[in-house]
Amino acid sequence: MTDTPEKVDYSSTLYLPQTDFPMRAGLPTKEPETVARWQQMGLYKKLRASAAGREKFVLHDGPPYANGNIHIGHALNKILKDVITRSFQMRGFDSNYVPGWDCHGLPIEWKIEEKYREKGKNKDEVPVNEFRQECRDFAAGWIKIQAEEFKRLGIEGDFDNPYTTMNFHAEARIAGELLKIAKSGQLYRGSKPVMWSVVERTALAEAEVEYADVESDAIWVKFPIVEWKHHVATHAGPLESDQLMPVMKEVADLEGASVVIWTTTPWTIPGNRGIAFSSRYPYGLYEVESAQNDFGPQPGEKLIFATRLADESAAKAKLTFKFLRDIAPEELEAVVCAHPLASLGYDFKVPLLDGDHVTDDAGTGFVHTAPGHGREDFDAWTAAARALEARGISSKIPFTVDDAGFYTADAPGFDGARVMDDNGKKGDANERVIKALIAASNLFARGRIKHSYPHSWRSKKPVIFRNTPQWFVYMDKELGDGTTLRSRSLNAIDETRFVPAAGQNRLRAMIEGRPDWVLSRQRAWGVPIAVFADEKGEVLIDEAVNARILEAFEQEGADAWFAEGAKERFLGNDHDPAKWTQVMDILDVWFDSGSTHTFTLEDRPDLKWPADVYLEGSDQHRGWFHSSLLESAATRGRAPYNAVITHGFTMDEKGEKMSKSKGNVVSPQDVMKESGADILRLWVMTTDYWEDQRLGKTIIQTNIDAYRKLRNTVRWMLGTLAHDTGEEIAYADMPELEKLMLHRLSELDAVVREGYDAFDFKKIARSLIDFSNVELSAFYFDVRKDALYCDAPSSLKRRASLAVIRKLFECLVTWLAPMLPFTTEEAWLSLKPDAVSVHLEQFPVVPAEWRNDALEAKWEKIRAVRSVVTGALEIERREKRIGASLEAAPVVHIDDPELLAALEGQDFAEICITSAITLVAGEGPANAFRLQDVAKVSVEPQLAEGRKCARSWRITTDVGADPDYPDVSARDAAALREIGFRRAA
Structure with a gap:
């Protein structure tokens, strides 16, 4: 009978993984503890101290608005910024992140007004600086809340000393920038149509509006022709009477004819002063043959349309036309019409103007021109002003609508009519104008049209275009060096790196086509346009006055401008207060944020100007990127940034916009509470952030699964490295498989560094996750587990593998640290309990000899x-x-x-x-x-x-070859002897 070896438990002889790093991350509980630890140990200050003397890398923070809890867009934005800042810090730079906040402007003012309305108080009855203090307190409260929310995301920065636009020094610097622009002659007071919020009672910039589809009244209106010029062809010799008669007969048929326009804003008809056409398109004279309508043209009426649009226009009015003849551009230039509401007091001439903005793809080919209600209308009218005055036609632009949306005295016949009410609802102006046109027999047709229309992004209500006196910065005024603000800005765009590259063309197109920059807002909470102007609108330029203003702002904040006696205080004894008006408008909040580079980048010694990077959402091509460029180009001749990075917007999993009404909003607070900030950060890192992204439960779960696999890879390395002695193995002595892993680290080092330089985080994250799952867990670790667990301590294979796993751990954890700061901190301190923080480390230097393409x-x-x-x-x-x-x-x-x-x-x-x-x-x-x-x-x-080895479980023919260890293979027996394991007697 064969003796069977007694079973022995060899588990204590195996180098199995041992670690306290848990498989279950418990991020919602552990991450806040890590944040508290970082604050307690002063990690931010340690980062600054460790980077002292290094080359600076500065990402300048685009300020969020201090108004409400952060949303998923904030989280995406701040995580991207944090990853960039951390990645440069860990690659040898002094990469300092200073968070900032926009504090002035309408949203906060609106909130305080809402409180007043609830209490039955009137804002205008409260002293302005008392009101401004309430706004200041409101902003300060939300800054504290948002700062804690950002820190919970793992954002590391100078939260103890952030920048805010309402800081006294900041307000002084913002006012100082405005005064620089005034001194250079770029600031002027003008009257132009601007986007006006009736609800909020202020002018708005393009960056403050969003577009939404609305259904509007559409009308086609007849303008009776009252003057036209005889068009006589030039001949070499004198004309005989029989030759002259046909020409005279031809032009006489314009008598009694009308030009027809089309508009979707009937309320602007009282502001009409001209009609635009285009000499690029053919026009024709038509006669009505039959009509099936209650108020429109009747048979025998003659009308002029762009040839391409005549049949479509006839269908709108249920008419049939007869073509009479072509109308030459020279004839149209000489045509003068009567206003369709002339009987109500609009008894002035309405000329025709050749305009490049006219198209023949919709309408009638004629554009109703109300220079007080549209930029193109204004430009066309003012360009023709001198020629019009020479023809005896007044070029004056009326103010037909006041700040509350009511018609003024410049709109006779419509007393009490209102374009829009305080709630943004359509008033009665459209209907009253339409009825008046019908009564005057000048309405050609009417209908409804759905189209995109600007709305205030704060109130979500429609805006109107309204001619008001405002303060502007010239875009095209020569600045004494052969440049203009427009040319400086365009040149700066050419010298800026854009990620993605398409952002350059987008911003360029906006700068090329933008009008003069309107700076003024008719509100109370903000930095004032701190200038004095005479009755002509000329600005007082006096260095002593400016110095007094800025000194006061530095000590007391912008409230000093609104204090009693401010006018006399700042003007001093050198200027008669009666001759100067103190401007009480405040600056557009985009001027505030556009000036942040001055009191952060320039004024803080821990930063530098210009910034290396600005990063915001793609909407900021018309917002912060735009205003920062204009402000800096106006005062410094270049952009305040070297690179601009843009991210898209976050949609739900179906690609639909998130909204509370749809119930599809994903809040960062909920994700952190349920899964942890590192899960949210992993989503940001694995998404194509340059485009719009999607987020929802399924996508979050996908990232949780990916995180678990990555965590388990790190956990296994930590467990294995519990047996590491720290021995270094010469590269030449490494087995091939270890050299292959080092080669892959060399390749990944290039991917990681190039990816961080290119801000292509998805490429880095995907490469590291795939490497961990496919090449490490499913291949290298699987292959080497036997040697690592079972080989003798002296085994070169085992020792080399431990040395390589140590390198793998150090590379992977530091490379991932900017992306997953909580998990990598936990892992790093688990292996190196005496270390301070992984975030004080640098990316490992990968030796050139590791690269081995042949291997x-x-x-x-x-x-x-x-x-x-x-x-x-x-x-x-x-x-x-x-x-x-x-x-x-x-x-x-x-x-x-x-x-x-x-x-x-x-x-x-x-x-x-x-x-x-x-x-x-x-x-x-x-x-x-x-x-x-x-x-x-x-x-x-x-x-x-063979037999199964009781220690390694390999089936070999040499099990029992060593009589001292009858149940294990020869390899395992030698290992047991080396570690001194003896079987019980």
């Missing part, structure tokens, strides 16, 4: 053959012919000399995680397993021969 090519062949073996064994497991791959000893047939040569000298059984393997040159049998993707390789599955 990678060789191992691509090895892994290709391995994939065939793995595929064959998978079938064996599925068919339950084997349990684990160590039960197998496959025969591998290789009919490719290159593949066979690659396997020479390799322990291919270890690589395939089998107990044995046989390599045979040549074509295998027909029934052998093959993969279509790997030619000339086939596998015959076979069971391993």
